[in-house]
Each structure stands twice: as C-alpha cells, then as structure tokens.
Amino acid sequence: MNPEQLSTAIVAAxxxxxxxxxxxxxxxxxxxxTVERPRQKGHGDYATNVALQLGKKAGTSPRELAALLAEELGRxxxxxxxxxxxPGFLNISVEAGAQGAVAAQVVAAGAAYGSSQTLAGERIDVEFISANPTGPLHLGHTRWAVVGDxxxxxxxxxGASVTREFYINDRGNQMxxxxxxxxxxxxxxxxxxxxxxxxxxxxxxAQVVAEQPGLLELEGPERTAAFREAGYAVQLRQQQEQLDRFQTHFDVWxxxxxxxESDDVATGLExxxxxxxxxxxxxxxxMRTTDFxxxxxxxxxxxxxxLTYFASDTAYYVNKRERGFDRCIYLLGADHHGYVNRLRAMAACAGDDPDRNIEVLIGQMVKIMKDGEELKLSKRAGTLxxxxxxxxxxxxxxxxxxxxxxxxxxxLTLDAAEMTRQSSDNPVFYVQYAHARVSSILRNGADLGVHPAQEDFDPSLLSHEKEGELLRALAELPRVVxxxxxxxxxxxxxxxxxxxAGSYHRFYDSCRVLPMGDEEPGDLHRARLVLVAATRTVLANGLALLGVSAPERM
Known part of the structure; x- marks a missing residue:
C-alpha cells in the first residue's frame, strides 16, 4: 500500500x-x-495531519475528528x-501483505514507476544554456547543463511535454x-x-582551414566574414558534441x-x-515595464x-509563446538577478500572466578544488x-x-578528489554501488534458478522491520518526483x-535473500528477490532522472 493508495482510502473514509x-x-x-512517512519509529508506517487541517472547517476539535476518521479508516x-x-495526528500501520504488494507494483511498472500525469497537457520550454559560439563551454554552463536537464x-x-532549448548568442560584435x-x-x-x-x-x-582551405585565398572583409562563419560552425559543433558526451541533449538550438533575419522582432513589437x-x-x-x-x-x-538586447529577449519570448508553450522557464546565472523582474514585466506587457507563463530561476556559482587550489585556468580556454x-x-x-x-x-565548492573517490562517503558511488549490488544478487539468484517471478510472490512474507522500511522507501518515489x-x-x-540506498543496505545486512548451501529455494527467497528487483527499478529510474548511469557491475 503506497501513500497514494492510502490517500485514496482516507478520502473514501x-x-x-x-x-x-x-x-x-x-x-x-x-x-x-497528504500522507508521509513518520520520522520516529513506533509511529506506524505512515502519518497524516488531515484532521488538524479539517477540524475547524468541520466544527469539531482535530482530535475528535481524528478519532472518527481512525475508526472508519481502520475498516x-x-x-x-x-x-x-x-492534537490530532493519525499514525497508520498497514498489513504486511498490503505493504509488500508495493514491490510487485514497482516491478510491474518498470521504467514508468515514479511517473505521473500531474502536468499532463502542459507544454513547457526550458531554456537552460545561453552561450556565445565563440569559445568552449565552461564550469558555469556545466552546472546549468545538469540542473536544466x-x-x-x-x-x-x-506528464509535461518539455522542450529543451539552447539559445545561441550568435549576433553582435563578439562574433x-x-x-x-x-x-x-x-x-x-x-x-x-x-x-x-x-x-x-x-x-x-586549423580545423576551419582543413575543412575549407580555399578561405585562405580570399581577401579583406570577405575573408574575415568567411572565417567568422566557418569558425562559428566549428565551435557550435564542438559545443553540441561536448554536451552530447555529457548526456545533455537539446531539442532546439x-x-x-x-x-x-525573420519577422520575429517586428512581430514581437507589434x-x-x-x-x-x-x-x-x-x-x-x-517598454513601460514599470507598470508591472x-x-x-x-x-x-x-x-x-x-535594437537593444532586451528587444531580442522580448522577441524571443513572444516567439516561444507563439510556438505554443504554456510556460517558459529560464535558467540564468548568478549575475542575472536583475533580469527576474524585467522578464516578468516583459511577459505582462505582452499580455501574459507572469505567474503562469514565465519562470526565471537563478543559479549560483560553483568552484572546483584540486589539490587545495581552485581550478581556474584552462589549457585551451586560458581563463575558465x-x-x-x-x-x-x-x-x-x-x-x-x-x-x-x-x-x-x-x-558550491567541490573537491575533485572527493567527487571521484570510490567509497561510501561519495554519494554517487554509494547509490551506484547499491544498484550494482542488487543487480549482482539478481544474477546470482538466476544462477541458482531463483527468479523474482510475480506469480509465486506472497507479499505477506515481507514482514521484517527492514523489509517494511525498504518498502516504504520504494513507495516514496512518485511523491518525490x-x-x-x-x-x-x-x-x-x-x-x-x-x-x-541506505535502506537497502540495512535490509541486505538483516535479511538473507538467497538460499545457502543445500538449502532449497522457498517462497521467502522469491519474495525477497521481488523486493530486490523493485529496488533495482527504483534506483535505475531515479538515476535516469538525473542523467546518471545505473551500472550493473562495479
């Protein structure tokens, strides 16, 4: 029984x-x-404060309402x-079979587990890198490449329909x-x-000359313009290749x-x-943005x-809205705080709702340390x-x-050595190792002829305290997402x-999953393998949401 199912049961009560x-x-x-996992042991599997929220509206004390609800929900x-x-909290314990069924539900849902239709029908544009095609992407772009993706x-x-957009600053004297x-x-x-x-x-x-040696035969402004366009193409291609390698893929450049070059600026102004x-x-x-x-x-x-840069910004926003996006999300750097109000005001001037149609997120700086020194100088870029x-x-x-x-x-100030250390102190290693560990157990089970087959699954067998802890953790993914x-x-x-990952490691230390020696595989082994398979699904799905791989061996 997951939190959503329990929420439905409370509404029904x-x-x-x-x-x-x-x-x-x-x-x-x-x-x-709202149904949550209690922070303290002994307070049931789940808790809700619904009686505190509804008591006054119901004309009764929260505790009296909680008592009525407890009796009905208990059925x-x-x-x-x-x-x-x-004063009126409800601590709810669920039956082992109902709780254990979560494992089978996770396995059945597979890669879809954790998803919902909360934002179904909403079209969202996320613009999370805006860069000049005049140099390599740097650390500031790197953070947005991760967070925006x-x-x-x-x-x-x-459930939203999302377009990832890269804005190429390919106009102006810098080109x-x-x-x-x-x-x-x-x-x-x-x-x-x-x-x-x-x-x-x-x-x-060097790459431009190798691809287009004839450019050297040109002269004057024609040659400069040709090198500008050829260099632009090479640099943009390199940015795209670097981002693809980094598992960040854009739908629109x-x-x-x-x-x-089109009528977009004139259209926006009109x-x-x-x-x-x-x-x-x-x-x-x-533009009278002070009105907003x-x-x-x-x-x-x-x-x-x-034209000012703000004219481009305005035309670009209008272009997005005319492409059918309900919400335009901008991810901007720490030096762009002043843009928040002006972009919201610009949306309002265009006749939109700034609380609905535009959203501006501001990110902060990152420092990477290596051997006690901040990484600042690049072998190829010079300064970043x-x-x-x-x-x-x-x-x-x-x-x-x-x-x-x-x-x-x-x-953020991060240390390169800590980020790459293969130990449980490194969060990415800790989570990926948990996935590799569950994958190993499932392989070993297959070698022994024990499989997490759902037709043999008895959820009521998953009654151990650590099994319950792990099941409750698995049930949380949809809410977290x-x-x-x-x-x-x-x-x-x-x-x-x-x-x-911590819940899984505690489960593994307390509950033996596979038979040992000449022991015959039993229903408990199979039930625990379903739980292990569910854990692998959730770890893989969660890592995929971050664009991080889920290794089966480490």
Whole structure:
C-alpha cells in the first residue's frame, strides 16, 4: 500500500463519514490527502495531519475528528491499525501483505514507476544554456547543463511535454571579433588585442582551414566574414558534441540571428504595441515595464535606431509563446538577478500572466578544488576551466550527480578528489554501488534458478522491520518526483536515492535473500528477490532522472 493508495482510502473514509451525516465539511471532501512517512519509529508506517487541517472547517476539535476518521479508516482493506496521536495526528500501520504488494507494483511498472500525469497537457520550454559560439563551454554552463536537464526530466516524468532549448548568442560584435581572431590564427599573425586569445582559437582555425582551405585565398572583409562563419560552425559543433558526451541533449538550438533575419522582432513589437505598453521618448522606443513592478522602463530601440538586447529577449519570448508553450522557464546565472523582474514585466506587457507563463530561476556559482587550489585556468580556454576538461578530470556520472544533488541557488565548492573517490562517503558511488549490488544478487539468484517471478510472490512474507522500511522507501518515489517537478528541485531525487540506498543496505545486512548451501529455494527467497528487483527499478529510474548511469557491475 503506497501513500497514494492510502490517500485514496482516507478520502473514501471522509466521504463515508460525510454521507452518513457523522461529519460536516462545508467546503467538501478534499480530493487528495497528504500522507508521509513518520520520522520516529513506533509511529506506524505512515502519518497524516488531515484532521488538524479539517477540524475547524468541520466544527469539531482535530482530535475528535481524528478519532472518527481512525475508526472508519481502520475498516479499509490493507490497513492494520490507526492510532490517534497528539492534537490530532493519525499514525497508520498497514498489513504486511498490503505493504509488500508495493514491490510487485514497482516491478510491474518498470521504467514508468515514479511517473505521473500531474502536468499532463502542459507544454513547457526550458531554456537552460545561453552561450556565445565563440569559445568552449565552461564550469558555469556545466552546472546549468545538469540542473536544466534534470528539471526537464522530472517535468516529463510528471506528464509535461518539455522542450529543451539552447539559445545561441550568435549576433553582435563578439562574433566579428571571434572571426577576426580565427582568421589571424589561420594566417599566423597576432590575434587582435581585443579578440579571443585562448589556445582553442588556433585549434578552431586549423580545423576551419582543413575543412575549407580555399578561405585562405580570399581577401579583406570577405575573408574575415568567411572565417567568422566557418569558425562559428566549428565551435557550435564542438559545443553540441561536448554536451552530447555529457548526456545533455537539446531539442532546439535557437539562433539569436534568426530573430532578426525573420519577422520575429517586428512581430514581437507589434504584439507589445497592441497591448498598449510601448511609448516613444527622446527618439527611442521604450517598454513601460514599470507598470508591472520593474524598477525602470526598458529601451527596445535606441535613438540611433539600433535594437537593444532586451528587444531580442522580448522577441524571443513572444516567439516561444507563439510556438505554443504554456510556460517558459529560464535558467540564468548568478549575475542575472536583475533580469527576474524585467522578464516578468516583459511577459505582462505582452499580455501574459507572469505567474503562469514565465519562470526565471537563478543559479549560483560553483568552484572546483584540486589539490587545495581552485581550478581556474584552462589549457585551451586560458581563463575558465571547460566542460570538456571537467569531464576528463571527474567523469560524466560523478560530475552530473554531484552538481544535481544541491539546490541550484546554493553556491558550491567541490573537491575533485572527493567527487571521484570510490567509497561510501561519495554519494554517487554509494547509490551506484547499491544498484550494482542488487543487480549482482539478481544474477546470482538466476544462477541458482531463483527468479523474482510475480506469480509465486506472497507479499505477506515481507514482514521484517527492514523489509517494511525498504518498502516504504520504494513507495516514496512518485511523491518525490512530483515534488521535484513542482518545485523545480531535482536535488530531491538525489537525496532520496541516498536514503533509499541506505535502506537497502540495512535490509541486505538483516535479511538473507538467497538460499545457502543445500538449502532449497522457498517462497521467502522469491519474495525477497521481488523486493530486490523493485529496488533495482527504483534506483535505475531515479538515476535516469538525473542523467546518471545505473551500472550493473562495479
């Protein structure tokens, strides 16, 4: 019996009391009830504070309501005992068979276990890397590559249709400087003083010349422009390859240029004009964002006719909404706090609900330490350690898991040696080892001819205290995933997996799963193998939500 099933049983008990006239709820019976695992042993398998929430509405004390509900709920199938505690808490114990059935339900659901339809029908765009195609991706991009992808995964698990979007900052003077830098490197002359000086520029130039040797025969602005476009293509391709290696895959690579080469900017401005929030002053075109809590109005077109970056931001948002997205989520770096109000105000100026259609998340900085020193210098980029170098140093799984297990708005200082240490003190190793351990047991069981076959499964046999602890942990995954999706906090999945791994190790230390020696396999062995198989499913599903592999051998 999982928390959702118990919630349904409590709602049914409340409905029965209301229908019988024993209880009055003017606002009606709630559709769901929060059910949680108690923090202390001896307080049952699950607990709920529903009587505390409804007592005043029902015109009775919470404890009296809890007593009524306890008596009715005690009749529900699978419920062994209901105890009223304190001012009106309900501590609920379920029958071993009802609790053990969770294992079979997990195995039957397989990769779908933990998913829901909470956000079904909602189309969400998640933009979580915005980078110039003028250099390698660095540590700041790395954190968003992990967190943005994990947020997208939990949103999909909650039923949403999610598009992962990379915004390419491929317009502006930085592109011209990059082109001139690549050209200079290809010609063997000094890079312009205000250009790009990292060693990677020479690598890009060499690749451009190898692919298009004819560019060297061009001259003047035509040659510079050709090197700019060829260098752009090489650098963007490298960014895409690095992210693919890092298990972060984007559905859309959106070019800033395309906004200006199409009618998107004009379309965006017309939509804003129709909403009545544009005005002219000093020869410039402004958006009156102060109507919606921004600290100042924003310029869209300067007096010299040039468009501002905010005009691009506005056109891009309108473009997303016209592509049919209900919610546009932006993941921005720590230096973008000032963007929150202006983007929300921009959405309001476009006629949208800033609490519904746009969401801006701000992440904090990460430092990686190695041998007591902060990693800052890159062999190829010069000033920032790159994603590629981090993957080579730490590994995809360790880097992704570690960055995913902390709230994105928390500054991080991480040690490379601790992230790669193969010990139980390293969270990613601890969780992956648990998956490898359960996989080993299932292989060993197969060798002995013992399989987790559900037709032979007797859930009531899983009555040991540690079996119950593990079953309750397995039942939590759907709630954890739903919460992670609702709050945009995928670190909840990582912390849950660590708790689950601990529950599994305690179960394994207390409950022998496989027969020993000449012992004949029995129903208890098979029941425990189902529990082990369920644990493997949940560990694998949770790791997949973080984009981390679930190894079968370590």
């Amino acid at each position: 409340l409905t029965t009391l209301v229908d019988a006239g024993t209880l009055s709820l003017p606002d009606g019976v709630p559709s769901t009830v 529900a199938e699978g419920v062994a005992e209901v105890e009223v505690a304190g 994990a947020i997208s995964r939990v949103l999909e698990a909650a 011209n400087l990059f082109g001139a830098s690549v050209e200079a490197a290809a010609l063997g002359v000094p890079v312009p003083e205000n250009g790009y000086h990292g060693g990677y520029v020479a690598d890009v130039a 959106f070019s800033e240029r395309s906004l200006h 939509k804003l004009r129709a909403q009545g929030h544009l005005f002219e002053d000093g020869g410039a075109l402004w 809590d921004d600290d100042k109005d924003r310029v869209l077109i300067k007096s010299d006719g040039d 350690v790159t994603l590629e170098e981090l993957v080579d140093l730490i590994g995809v799984d360790a880097l992704r898991y570690t960055l995913a297990r902390y709230p994105a708005d928390s500054p 739903a919460s992670a999706a609702e709050l945009r906090e995928p670190h909840r999945v990582a912390r849950y997996l660590e708790d689950l």
